[in-house]
Amino acid sequence: MKKLVAVLLVLAMTVSLFAACNKTPASSDATPTPENKETSTPTPAPKTIELRTVSMFGGTDPSAADYQKLIKDFMDANPNIVINDESATADETWKARVTTDFSSGNDPDVVFYFTGADAKQLIENGKVVSIEEIRKQYPDYAKDITDAAMSFMQEFDGNHYAVPIRGFYEGLFCNKDLFDKYGLELPTDWAKLETAIKKFKEEGIVPIAASFSDVPHYWIEHLIFAEGGYEDHKVNPTDTYPESWAKGLSYFKTLKDLGAFPVDVNATKNDIVTNMFYDKKAAMILDGSWIIGGMKEPETVVVLPVPPTPGGKKDPTSIIGGFSSGFYISTNAWNDPDKRDAAVKFVMHMTSKNAISLFAKVAGAPAADVPAPEGITEVMKAGIAMGGQAKEIDMPIDSRMSKEAWTFLVSSIGAIADGQLTPEEVLTEVVNKNK
Amino acid sequence: MIYKDKKPLFIFLTPALIVLFIFLYYPFFRNIANSFLDIKGLGALGGGKFVGLDNYVRMTSDKTIGISLKNTMFMMTLAVVVQVGIALILALMVDSIRRGAQFYRTVFFFPVVVSATAIGLMFNLFYAYNGGLFNQILEKLGKEPVLWLSDKLAIYMVSLPVIWQYVGFYFVIILTGLNGIPEEIYEYALIDGVTGFKKTWYISLPLIWDVIKVCITLAITGSLKVFDLPWVLAPNGAPKGLTHFLGTYMYFNTFISQSVGYGAAISVFIVVLGLFVSFTVNKLFKHETIVY
Amino acid sequence: MGKTASNFDRLVKQTRIKNILAKTFIYLFLSAWAMTTIYALFWVVNNSFKDKTVILSDSFSLAVNPIPDNYITAFNKMNIGRAYLNSFIISGCTVIFVMILAGLAAYAMTRYNFRLKNTLYMVFAGSILFPAFSTIVPIFKMVLDMKLVSNPLGVIIPQTASYLSFAIIVLMGFMSNLPLELEEAAFMEGCNVFNIFARIILPLSKPAFATVAIFTFCWSYNDLFVQMVILRKRDTYPICTLLNEISSQFGTDFGLMASAVTIVVFPVLIVYLFLQNNIVKGLTAGAIKG
Incomplete structure (x- = not known):
């Protein structure tokens, strides 16, 4: 509940900021960012320090270019620090790679990574330094981050490790122009969703862009959420699973039978289906706020919460979202007297107000009080509205479950949708693997 | 008399044996030991709880193991029958012609030297539902596009490039064997009126039987090692794990699902299977070797 | 001796006719297999010089105006x-x-x-x-x-x-x-x-x-x-x-x-x-x- 309030606060603040901005378009409240001061104190160190950084702003990520630009700015301002950046698109393989890197003594110095279950192994093995520890020496570390955003970063041991930059929300993105063209209503309830699916299917447009072989994650969370509501979605199934999970997952088959997904849903890749949506070859896609960055015509797209299933317990306004990732400094870098200062400087640069507003430009609530990005698009407005109206906001399921259980569930979705496995069979096995 | 003094023997053999034992035999037995442990994550290597035969018991109830085993055996059959078969036909044909033999030899072997990753990506471009080469051909012919990686077709489509790529390898080996048959044998055959198909069946084949046996053994061990191409073409056994091979499923368990002990058990199973099949085939194909 | 020789000549003649047919078939078969290798490679190289949208619509045409963008x-x-x-x-x-x-x-x-x-x-x-x-x-x-x-x-x-x-x-x-x-x-x-x-x-x-x-x-x-x-x-x-x-x-x-x-x-x-x-x-x- 605390988290919910926090997200609401952040989102509300974003909205109010935008509102303020609309009234006073002049940049009267543009306070000089402290980042400028930092970089203007060059310490002419003779030694070149190399930092190895890993992030998920790689590949086609809409923030990739901004992230690289920030690195370049940082290196220009600190000529004695060289950043060797290794960014890649985040998927299960990438996550496994980061944890293996840490356990193989190949620790990156700074890593932008997930929190929660994904970070547990790192924290337990003392691979990353807590913000509390860093602040003892650098009291200004992460000072711009709002308390609300920071509250999401609290881990099982009560400490905070990652410095967030932007929040995210997940929702059903719809190509509104396609809905208008075929005289359809937006899928604000399940019946309308089914109507839209049937109509698009007839018209030869893929109703919902999705890839079960790659990233069925969003649909897993949202179908369970739509059926079981906030309370059931929160459960971490270690002994047994809530009935609503099975019911929720059974909608994979319902939707598939309606012809909601692309023909090659079981063999395609997430990038390909995302492009389908961008190119207006698909009408809807369930994804996170980062998808906005790549949109070619963001003015024609809106985002809605997934409607509750018939008889489902979810509040129609509730969404999945929050802050789930941030910058970590590795213990290795912290204990290296040369690297400590450089690593802290780097993270402070990447989490300065200036940087955060750059990241937030793409989508999602910024983790600091920053002026609203210029030229806000329709879809971003819709996203902000969705966040503002949400009654409950919860974190995704995979932030709670064990890796083995989660990968098993993910790899079973295709079979569930085709009716070759029942949700009950799969969930029993998931519980076994999650013990 | 040169080789009476056995001392240099050590200098010749020790380096190879050291490398072999430390980096092949030790890890191999270590891996067998790992298969009796429950290791959660690669970070926990060297530790792990002893669970006895649990990992092996788990294999018996794992449906994906069944699929992977079936696919691996399917690949093996294809490799022995189709791959070596086509290679044999091509080799016999190239052996019978003079002009262009060199050209065909170059072209046929070429896919072998190309990385499986590159070939996998290439076939990705062929199979793509929207705009792939195959569906563009169908479109030109006025046909409906086909989902090449559907439940039914996927395993064939994933096997196709694997088989296609290595035909050239066996082709070169068999052709080499054919070139080794002395010309006089064919001349005698011609005098006796043995030509064409009969010549191939009664003379060439028995004479290169040993070479074919080598190819079959290589095809069997090779099909157990299949990894790169399916992994690039259909990651995680897409669709729905239906195109998993034992190798890709072992990788999935060890490196993605991070249940290292279970992955080790699967790899032990791969070796046992390899030994068993090679042994059986050698027994089955026992055949008089003809010396010429 | 002579008998063996004429028998041999006849056989050679017969084989020659059969050979022409067989050779044609052999060359056809070999070339067909060679095409799978050559065309596959050609298709990739050819398309590497085209814009991605062109590939999706028409991957067969020759890249007449090759672009090095890729x-x-x-x-x-x-x-x-x-x-x-x-x-x-x-x-x-x-x-x-x-x-x-x-x-x-x-x-x-x-x-x-x-x-x-x-x-x-x-x-x-x-x-x-x-x-x-x-x-x-x-x-x-x-x-x-x-x-x-x-x-x-x-x-x-x-x-x-x-x-x-x-x-x-x-x-x-x-x-x-x-x-x-x-x-x-x-x-x-x-x-x-x-x-x-x-x-x-x-x-x-x-x-x-x-x-x-x-x-x-x-x-x-x-x-x-x-x-x-x-x-x-x-x-x-x-x-x-x-x-x-x-x-x-x-x-x-x-x-x-x-x-x-x-x-x-x-x-x-x-x-x-x-x-x-x-x-x-x-x-x-x-x-x-x-």
Whole structure:
């Protein structure tokens, strides 16, 4: 509940900021960012320090270019620090790679990574330094981050490790122009969703862009959420699973039978289906706020919460979202007297107000009080509205479950949708693997 | 008399044996030991709880193991029958012609030297539902596009490039064997009126039987090692794990699902299977070797 | 005598007619198979010079106005030069190590008689059956302990170990066919075994070494599995690993993918075209009969 309030606060603040901005378009409240001061104190160190950084702003990520630009700015301002950046698109393989890197003594110095279950192994093995520890020496570390955003970063041991930059929300993105063209209503309830699916299917447009072989994650969370509501979605199934999970997952088959997904849903890749949506070859896609960055015509797209299933317990306004990732400094870098200062400087640069507003430009609530990005698009407005109206906001399921259980569930979705496995069979096995 | 003094023997053999034992035999037995442990994550290597035969018991109830085993055996059959078969036909044909033999030899072997990753990506471009080469051909012919990686077709489509790529390898080996048959044998055959198909069946084949046996053994061990191409073409056994091979499923368990002990058990199973099949085939194909 | 001759002539004539038909069929079949290789490659290279939208709509047309954009993007996005260098360091060293170790071992195995000879042969032959999967995890742990993760040596040594047995057996097959007389003559003139190995065995076994070198090089260059596990820093990626990463990040851009495939295939194609004759020579000489 605390988290919910926090997200609401952040989102509300974003909205109010935008509102303020609309009234006073002049940049009267543009306070000089402290980042400028930092970089203007060059310490002419003779030694070149190399930092190895890993992030998920790689590949086609809409923030990739901004992230690289920030690195370049940082290196220009600190000529004695060289950043060797290794960014890649985040998927299960990438996550496994980061944890293996840490356990193989190949620790990156700074890593932008997930929190929660994904970070547990790192924290337990003392691979990353807590913000509390860093602040003892650098009291200004992460000072711009709002308390609300920071509250999401609290881990099982009560400490905070990652410095967030932007929040995210997940929702059903719809190509509104396609809905208008075929005289359809937006899928604000399940019946309308089914109507839209049937109509698009007839018209030869893929109703919902999705890839079960790659990233069925969003649909897993949202179908369970739509059926079981906030309370059931929160459960971490270690002994047994809530009935609503099975019911929720059974909608994979319902939707598939309606012809909601692309023909090659079981063999395609997430990038390909995302492009389908961008190119207006698909009408809807369930994804996170980062998808906005790549949109070619963001003015024609809106985002809605997934409607509750018939008889489902979810509040129609509730969404999945929050802050789930941030910058970590590795213990290795912290204990290296040369690297400590450089690593802290780097993270402070990447989490300065200036940087955060750059990241937030793409989508999602910024983790600091920053002026609203210029030229806000329709879809971003819709996203902000969705966040503002949400009654409950919860974190995704995979932030709670064990890796083995989660990968098993993910790899079973295709079979569930085709009716070759029942949700009950799969969930029993998931519980076994999650013990 | 040169080789009476056995001392240099050590200098010749020790380096190879050291490398072999430390980096092949030790890890191999270590891996067998790992298969009796429950290791959660690669970070926990060297530790792990002893669970006895649990990992092996788990294999018996794992449906994906069944699929992977079936696919691996399917690949093996294809490799022995189709791959070596086509290679044999091509080799016999190239052996019978003079002009262009060199050209065909170059072209046929070429896919072998190309990385499986590159070939996998290439076939990705062929199979793509929207705009792939195959569906563009169908479109030109006025046909409906086909989902090449559907439940039914996927395993064939994933096997196709694997088989296609290595035909050239066996082709070169068999052709080499054919070139080794002395010309006089064919001349005698011609005098006796043995030509064409009969010549191939009664003379060439028995004479290169040993070479074919080598190819079959290589095809069997090779099909157990299949990894790169399916992994690039259909990651995680897409669709729905239906195109998993034992190798890709072992990788999935060890490196993605991070249940290292279970992955080790699967790899032990791969070796046992390899030994068993090679042994059986050698027994089955026992055949008089003809010396010429 | 005359009867046999006329019978022979008739047969030759018959075969000639049949031959023309058969030859046509043979050439058709061979060319059809050759097309699968040539056209596949041509399709990729051709499309690497087109814009991605053109590929989706029409991938058959010849790229009349070739655009280098895909290559520019590929070289900008990835450090391809560096990856080539890494590949050649890794595969080059592996080839050298394998040839030295296998050459010495094969020589000893074919020339000396000793008690454990058969056992050792089993040790070599048996290890060919081990797939990389069955050793990779312990090797990863060892490489980790030796602090060789993301170091080319961490790949070179395990690769050497796994190709060694194949090389020893191929070389043994070849060396056992070499006549002993030369060695005996050299021995009479006072050469010791090391001289004999360097001056006689090595030069004579060149074709077999070339075969081993080509196979080892191709396997090492194309081995995604071990490289993917051991090499974890991007500036240590060889070309194959880099290609795999490009595909996972830019898989939707067909033009970029086509140019990436071309970039990877090109060097092996060149190496192969130059060295291809040796493959056959080396295999002919011994590998098969042995």
